Amino acid sequence: MFDTIIGNKEIKINLEKSIKNGNLSHSYLFLGREGIGKKKIAREFAKSILCLGDKEKEGTECKSCLEFDTDNHPDFSIIQPEGNSLKIDQIRELQTRVSEKPIISAKKVYLIDDSDKMTTEAQNALLKTLEEPPEFVIIILIGSNESAFLTTIRSRCMILHFQPIPDEEIKNFLAKQYQMENISNTWLKTCQGSIGKAIELNGKIEIYQKVEEFVQHIAQANLLELWKKAEFLKEDKDQIGGLLDYMNVLFLSLAKEDYRYTKGIEIIENTKKRLKSNGNYDMSIDNLILQMKEQIR
Ligand SMILES: [Zn+2]
Structure with missing residues (x-):
């Protein structure tokens, strides 16, 4: 399920296992610097959670997967900061609908991107949902700054620490995807293990x-x-x-x-x-x- 995403192999294996074994947590916190695949992995993870098909069989797209790929899935929402912070109103909006049953899939997934930009009020509001989530709800928080989260939030989540991508993997990726050759080691160092930065610098x-x-x-x-x-x-x-x-x-x-x-x-x-x-x-x-x-x- 994570075939096209490089790096963080262990995390990918663990997430795959948890889906296979039906052993999912209600809330996850994906931590690590920008551009190392947190959001990509979170999306794939969400898609897989929502999938209706036989997870053993590959290459078949169910209704859920099709809706997901066209950004139309009613049981999947992304929440992002508005301006510089993620505000309490945005969390309240999530909460008004969180207990509504899923429409297509067995679960509902909320992905909160840049969630380290939540204000304290927003975090406190979210805490209520994290403490008593509807059984079909899974919340994935993504952020780079661990210290921005209240301890109470952190203790409610399964925390996954994402690692920078090794230089060699970035090099291979760029060669394969962008036909980039002769990449200098210094240039790789500037990417600091971030595939996002490498792609940005590529041009x-x-x-x-x-x-x-x-x-x-x-x-x-x-x-x-x-x-x-x-x-x-x-x-x-x-x-x-x-x-x-x-x-x-x-x-x-x-x-x-x-x-x-x-x-x-x-x-x-x-x-x-x-x-x-x-x-x-x-x-x-x-x-x-x-x-x-x-x-x-
Ligand atoms: Zn599917």
Whole structure:
């Protein structure tokens, strides 16, 4: 059931088992950083819970699965923060309908995404449902910040800690799905085990390669050449935060072998400060290039 989702094998096996054995909890809390498959797995899990078919037989889609795939399933709801927080009114709305019997399936599943953004009032309201859920209801909370949850909420849920995806798995996934080859280890590190981030960065790989090329040439190239290599920094104002962060990652790994590169980290930090205090953009970048050339040689 989780064939297309990479990482977190143990969790997937346990969830599969619990469905097979009819051993489901009323409430789950999926914890872990962004982009490592929590929501994908939760959706597949929900689909499987709601499925009417014989779970042993694969490849057959029942009415429930079809409705699920077209986002029309009446027994499945997703609740998300409105604005910056998930408010008590949203939980109250859930509660007005929670005791209504399921329509297609034997169960009803509520998925509360970014549930760590629930206000305290919202959490306290939800607690009532978690304490006495209708027997056919399953609630899945998803969040990245464990400390944002009240202890009383946590103690009511089966907590699953999701792990970052190993670099090697991300690499294989990108090669297979996006035909991406020659992925550098540093680039993988920037993804921090998040497949979501890898996919987001995928479209930008060329510019990240330019960053690599720039950094590799600082010590040998003359100022004019270096200037040319850094032209993209001036063209991509919108992305500068990410590009500087990436430069930092490169410097950090280079500095392990060659202390000169620690200077680069300092220069980046200064540039960030300058940009934050609304320093002139082009001048800040010029300054960065000059400083790099002067201090790393
Ligand atoms: Zn089905």
